[in-house]
Amino acid sequence: MLKDSIARTRRFHRAVTTEAGVLDASFLGRGRPLGPARVLNAIGRGISDVAEIRKYLRLDSGLMSRLLRGLEEEGLITVETSDSDGRRRYAHFTEAGYAEFAAYEALSDKQAADIIARHPRPEILLEAMDIVSTALGFDRTVFEEVSPLDPRAIACLEAYYSELAQRLENGFDVSLSADPEARDMERPRGSFFIALSDGMPIGCVGLKGTDKGYAEIKRLWVSPSARGMGLARTMMEKVEQAAVPLGINLLRLDTNSVLHEAVAMYQKLGWREIERFNEDPYPDFFFEKRLQAEQK
Amino acid sequence: MLKDSIARTRRFHRAVTTEAGVLDASFLGRGRPLGPARVLNAIGRGISDVAEIRKYLRLDSGLMSRLLRGLEEEGLITVETSDSDGRRRYAHFTEAGYAEFAAYEALSDKQAADIIARHPRPEILLEAMDIVSTALGFDRTVFEEVSPLDPRAIACLEAYYSELAQRLENGFDVSLSADPEARDMERPRGSFFIALSDGMPIGCVGLKGTDKGYAEIKRLWVSPSARGMGLARTMMEKVEQAAVPLGINLLRLDTNSVLHEAVAMYQKLGWREIERFNEDPYPDFFFEKRLQAEQK
DNA sequence: GCTTATCTCTGACTAAAGTCAGATGAAACT
């Protein structure tokens, strides 16, 4: 079993590094050496602080300096000294720089599109790639507190709704459920978190403030590609921690018994089953948890 | 949708190329530059013809020559001229070379094991990596005619049996079914094919000769990670083509209606439903196909 | 105000990778 998993992983590595030849093509496809192409890419990704670029690309300061000079001479970037700190410098695209970066982006996009186009059933492949990306970058998962109206939050919520619609016996229609007002899930009344893996939203959870002496956990969702990695647990901890400074010391949530994994997790995390506390048609399982000031 | 699939694919690329830094570590982990390490690896993978190595690694002849000299001086390889063609040369490991290659292998294995170990549910990740590897290397899928007793054939057959056991209502027990004798699926009576993707068996199919005026297609199986790519169809064509030179012009097969995809495919490929022609307890659906000498 | 730390830049390197034009010897073709 272990032997087999090593062979499979190494086969995967061979597959993606063979394919990485194609990836290199997108970096080298414009007749520029790898070094300057990488710097251009870093700037295009929004990193303009030279020290940051250097750290991101792990480049020596001397090499970095020369690469910047080269790009400047090509007329692709301008480098200027920071106002607040005369030692630091910032790189920005010129018009030509933007165009050049866009050309690299187009190459990368084309290459990605080609891979997808070759596959007779792209959805299978995309799902698998998501699982791999999320797994490989899992320690780099970032949590961000955002408004529930943030487009990335909305993407999560839509996935959540459509999944509920599939799993609940009677389907799911948001308008019939008590859709929390956005402002109930924003400071100071509540809070809303998304989990991002390399920029892609892979999970969300909301803390909905009420005037009834408790707050509710709502909209806990983890992308299928990220399941089984304990993300839901982390998000629950995150949101419980966020509740304390808001002066909340009692949490409630409702769920449906169809969602076994969720029910099992709540119990494991110290939630206590209680009586129905709302008239929402979808949930049939209700939980409560008292928060100590000293949360871990 | 298309837009999204590009973003997801590019995220995947970033994830694996970040991870490829780790991969490089296995190539560079023994204090040898990338060039010679790659050559050593190519030889270890069984490529000894110098021209082949050169093609595989896309190296200039001059550079190649120097890399070989370097490895020779290190005492890791010997290079000798071919007996049959005095221009060609072949590289082989010395004792020390084998040991050095094994050390690289150990590094790669360790790295693969680390990736798996980090994941809380490796089977999910492995399955996803298989799908990606198979998809990326699909045009390099190789078909090989082997004995059904070949270990790779047996691996396929075992997967096939365990899947039948899961999908058939009454389970599946090979001993109750008419398990074809190996020699019925070997030349000259029949034939057996496996599909290999980068060395990993991802599908099989058998042609079982009988003395009843027809041959049977048996054991058609495609790995879950390779489904949806039309591999079953290719394998059917393969085995039908193989039947003609064996003097077979009538093919039969049995299957179970639970396996909808298979049934649909047989119909699409011109198979005609017929009456039950055996007493096997598992199948409930029977097909026949007449072969023309002029198969496409 | 002095010292120390930080950031960038320059010059002088080295190592590695890759290119190119023959030279050499062997096979294949006519």
Next chain:
DNA sequence: AGTTTCATCTGACTTTAGTCAGAGATAAGC
């Protein structure tokens, strides 16, 4: 036999990547 083609090898390059020491300017700490 003579010509062409082929695979490898050698020498003489260039380009790219990376390293290191120190200079110059600025910021932060005491």
